[in-house]
Amino acid sequence: MLGCVIHGQGDLRVEELASPVPGPGQALVAVRYGGVCGSDLHYWRHGGVGDFRLKEPMVPGHEVVGTVVAYGSATPSPARPPAGTPVAVHPATPCGVCPECADGRRHVCRDTRYLGSAARTPHVQGGFAGEIVVPVEQLRPLPGGLGPRRAALAEPLAVALHAVGRAGPVAGRHVLVTGAGPIGCLVVAAAKAAGAARVTVTDLLPTALGHAGAVGADTLVQAEDPADPGWPSEVDVAVEASGVAAGLDSCLRLVRRGGVVVQLGMLPPGRSPFAGNLVVSREIELRGAFRFDTEFDAALRLLAAEPAFDALISAVVPVRDAESAFALAADRARSCKVLLDFGR
Structure with missing residues (x-):
């Protein structure tokens, strides 16, 4: 499968990556769209975001939607949407035990894992790949009437x-x-x-x-x-x-x-x-204000109800042309939100 990998400042490559295998409690998702975020652009252009610096090659991307392909063994059936279900992926995996999580502020968890983030080492690999593996708890089936293109705006x-x-x-x-x-x-x-x-x-x-x-x-x-x-x-x-x-x-x-x-x-x-x-x-x-928690579900509902959000999607670019997509997303005079298309 194709994926985007940032190797360092100014070094973005589209590479053949091995398809991942889901483990217990995990889902394999075929990514359809990924939105290029400002943090992705910072990793590409500057080698980091704020105090988070690249120390190893990393797959960026945390604004992703796709389709459930399969599950790992021992994944409880009631918790998982059927294979073939269109889903958005909540990008955060909070630890659940730190003081912030205990206080109901999981979005500032001190030990969270966030797709496409260099906040910890090894870095958390992101969603700009043809297939990704995520915890089943991070899957959100798309509401009726919401297509994957607009749903890619759920995270921002x-x-x-x-x-x-x-x-x-x-x-x-x-x-x-x-x-x-x-x-x-x-x-x-x-x-x-x-x-x-x-x-x-x-x-x-x-x-x-x-x-x-x-x-x-x-x-x-x-x-x-x-x-x-x-x-x-x-x-x-x-x-x-x-x-x-x-x-x-x-x-x-x-x-x-x-x-x-x-x-x-x-x-x-x-x-x-x-x-x-x-x-x-x-x-x-x-x-x-940093990231979000349950607002992800509210975002999906709002997107399903309001087609005006389509106006913010400036371009949809095939993943093979990822560098041109990043360059377009970085040019605010020509674009708002740019999506990478991983469709096969």
Whole structure:
């Protein structure tokens, strides 16, 4: 089978990989689509994401959907969808015993395994391969009416739903989103689904702002233009989805006194300057948002109900052309979400 392997910074290869064999409690899944995520691009372009650095070749990818092929021995029948079932794959395997898991915060488990992640060594190999083996608990049958192409957005949408949940109640409120990449656009959709009265989005690129408008943003702001009439005087909630310090600065300066800022974008490694004096003098609540847990199931339901999400899929590229797919995904002026097609 074909798979993508990142051997180091700038070194992405499409290789013939051995088909895996499922063990007890595991499922073999034939991957159909895999969404290229910002973290995949960071591993390819920079050799790491934040503090997670590549130390060995790794198959990237954690936004995957496919079809159940088979199960390993001793896998309980009631727990497994029948072979041939279209499924999305929840990419996280939390340890279940650490203090975070015991506290119901499995998404920040200190010993989790996450598809396509260099957070631990040996690295957790990801989903950009023709077939993968995953714990049966990570399979999610697709809801009726949801095809695999749109379902490939489930993982990033779950990230967005978690971030909006971290903000607290947003119904009837004005929400600012800085950054209109795929995650930022999905935060727009998640905020609207949660009842936000108004969503303002900022970005440097008109194309990206157009994608945000397609999923429900009310006001689009050119981030480099301080005179843009769309800039709000203040907002109730802000979600920073760009991963740059300037975005966080905008959030802190525009959120109202006592408001909430959620840092979702992964900032560069090391120290990042921010307007901490505003956090104090305005008693702003600054909250982090990392991955997700049960929001994955909610994401699938929302995707099944809303065809507008299709507008975020810019291209579907055969796996043999993975490097061109990564290059397209990295060009925000030409794309939003790019999918790799592993169909045979």
